[in-house]
Amino acid sequence: MRILHLSDTHLDRTDAPNRRGVNATASLRLMLDELRHLQGLDAVVVTGDLADDGAVEAYTALRTLIGDYAGARDIPVFCTTGNHDEREAFAKVLGSGHLAADGTDRAEAVFGSQERAAVSTVGGRRFVTLDSLVPGKVYGRLGAPQLEWLREVLRTPAERGTVLAFHHPPFALDLSATQRAFGLRDPGDLAAVIRGSDVRVILTGHYHLQLFGLLESVPVWVTPGVVNRIDLTVAAGGERAVRGASASLVELDGPASPMFHTFHARDPQAHETVYEIDEERARAFVAEHG
Numbered sequence: 567m568r569i570l571h572l573s574d575t576h577l578d579r580t581d582a583p584n585r586r587g588v589n590a591t592a593s594l595r596l597m598l599d600e601l602r603h604l605q606g607l608d609a610v611v612v613t614g615d616l617a618d619d620g621a622v623e624a625y626t627a628l629r630t631l632i633g634d635y636a637g638a639r640d641i642p643v644f645c646t647t648g649n650h651d652e653r654e655a656f657a658k659v660l661g662s663g664h665l666a667a668d669g670t671d672r673a674e675a676v677f678g679s680q681e682r683a684a685v686s687t688v689g690g691r692r693f694v695t696l697d698s699l700v701p702g703k704v705y706g707r708l709g710a711p712q713l714e715w716l717r718e719v720l721r722t723p724a725e726r727g728t729v730l731a732f733h734h735p736p737f738a739l740d741l742s743a744t745q746r747a748f749g750l751r752d753p754g755d756l757a758a759v760i761r762g763s764d765v766r767v768i769l770t771g772h773y774h775l776q777l778f779g780l781l782e783s784v785p786v787w788v789t790p791g792v793v794n795r796i797d798l799t800v801a802a803g804g805e806r807a808v809r810g811a812s813a814s815l816v817e818l819d820g821p822a823s824p825m826f827h828t829f830h831a832r833d834p835q836a837h838e839t840v841y842e843i844d845e846e847r848a849r850a851f852v853a854e855h856g
Contacts, residue, residue, distance in 0.1 A: 567691055568606050569729070571814040572597070573613040573771025574791035576650060577628050579621035586840050588809065590618065590793045591627055593831070597792050597811040598635045600831045604815070609688055610636050611816075613771035613789070614648025614698075614733030617655070625659035633669055640667045647682050647699040648733035648772060649706065649748075656682055663695055677715045690725035691818070692764075696732035704748040704855045706734025706772070713752075713759050720763040727766035729818070735770045735788045737779045741798050743848045744805060745773055747856040757782045767824045769816065774807065776814070776828050787826050789814040794840050803845025810836035 572594075578584055581591045610632060617624035628645075636643045645663040647656055656663070662673035662684040677683035681697035694716065698706030708716075720728065736753035738745035749772070750756070760768075761782045768784055774791035775798070790796075790812035797806045811831040818824050830836070843851070 567608045567689060567726075567818040569769075569816040569818070570601065570604065570607050570610045571613070571769050571787070571789045571816050572610065572632070572792055573733075573789045574615040574648070574774055574793055575612070575628060576615055576618040576791070576793040577624035578618050579623040581627070584618065588793060588840060591631075593794075593811040593833075594628070594631055594792050596833060597813055597829075597831045598631060601635075601813065601829060607639055607641055609641050609693065610643045611693070611729070611731050611769055612643065612645045613731050613769055614646045615650040615771065615791075616645060616648065617652070618650055620650065620652025620655050622655045622658060625655055629659055629665075629669070633665065636665075637667050637669070642666050642672055642686065642688060644686065644693050644695055644731060646695045646732050647697050649699055649704050651699060653680060653682055653697075653699065664693070675719070677712055681712055683712055683715065685719055687724065692724035692728040694719060694728055694730050696730065698732045698734040698750060705751050706732075706749065707751045708732070708756060709752070710755070713755055717759045720760065720765065723764040727764045729767055729769065730760070730765050731769040733770060734772050735777065735779075736768070736781050736786060739777065739798070741802075742773075742805065743803055743845070743852055747852040748772070753781060760784055766818065767816065776812070776826075778826065785824050787814065787816065787824075790828065800842065801844060803848055804843055805848055806842040807840040808836070809833060809838045809840055
């Protein structure tokens with residue numbers, strides 16, 4: 567099975583440059599165009615921060631752009647919420663977040679009425695999207711009720727295992743103060759739920775850079791952002807965002823799987839600085855939002 571993994575599109579309500587001069591819609595459009603020759607895909611997964619400010623127009627644009635890409639390949643799309651998303655607007659446009667190739671909702675089960683968490687099956691492999699959004703906060707949390715629901719879902723193994731997708735990574739690099747403060751706040755509780763289960767891979771975003779690690783021996787992949795990438799080749803404690811859309815290919819079949827490959831769009835402005843903050847400003851941001 568091949569999955570196209572996207573994250574952090576940060577679409578605005580208009581197809582125009584944002585306050586930092588980046589046109590998020592153009593970045594997504596360019597990334598998808600660059601991937602037009604990619605063969606053998608079975609699903610598209612988009613792990614949160616779909617919209618920058620939770621606007622209905624942003625979700626509509628995403629549904630059109632990614633929906634057209636997936637529809638042309640007759641494959642489903644699975645979307646999760648991120649800290650920039652707004653659940654009501656997300657649900658109004660994307661429903662459960664599990665869309666068939668024709669755009670209809672394909673979820674087999676959903677969690678509650680607020681969080682956007684759902685289950686679907688593709689070719690015997692189960693896709694579970696979770697909702698790690700904490701309204702008004704940058705960090706994420708899954709919470710006991712959602713994790714108990716996940717435990718019940720995983721109680722019955724899927725034919726070919728489970729793919730778990732959500733926004734906030736369950737670990738962080740010591741190089742980044744913002745990662746340490748703004749990742750998933752209850753990774754230990756998640757670890758306890760997936761221990762001994764059929765979860766084969768966890769897909770996340772949020773950090774805008776590629777990162778790999780393990781949770782309970784389950785591979786966790788963090789895909790870089792579509793709207794920009796984070797560059798940590800700065801003075802200790804600082805952070806730099808640079809232009810350039812990225813995406814990942816996740817390969818789940820074969821003796822070496824899971825395998826992960828990152829694509830970078832051929833943006834003529836790639837690597838130009840979008841913003842840069844030093845350690846003092848990073849600490850201030852964490853103090854304000856952490």
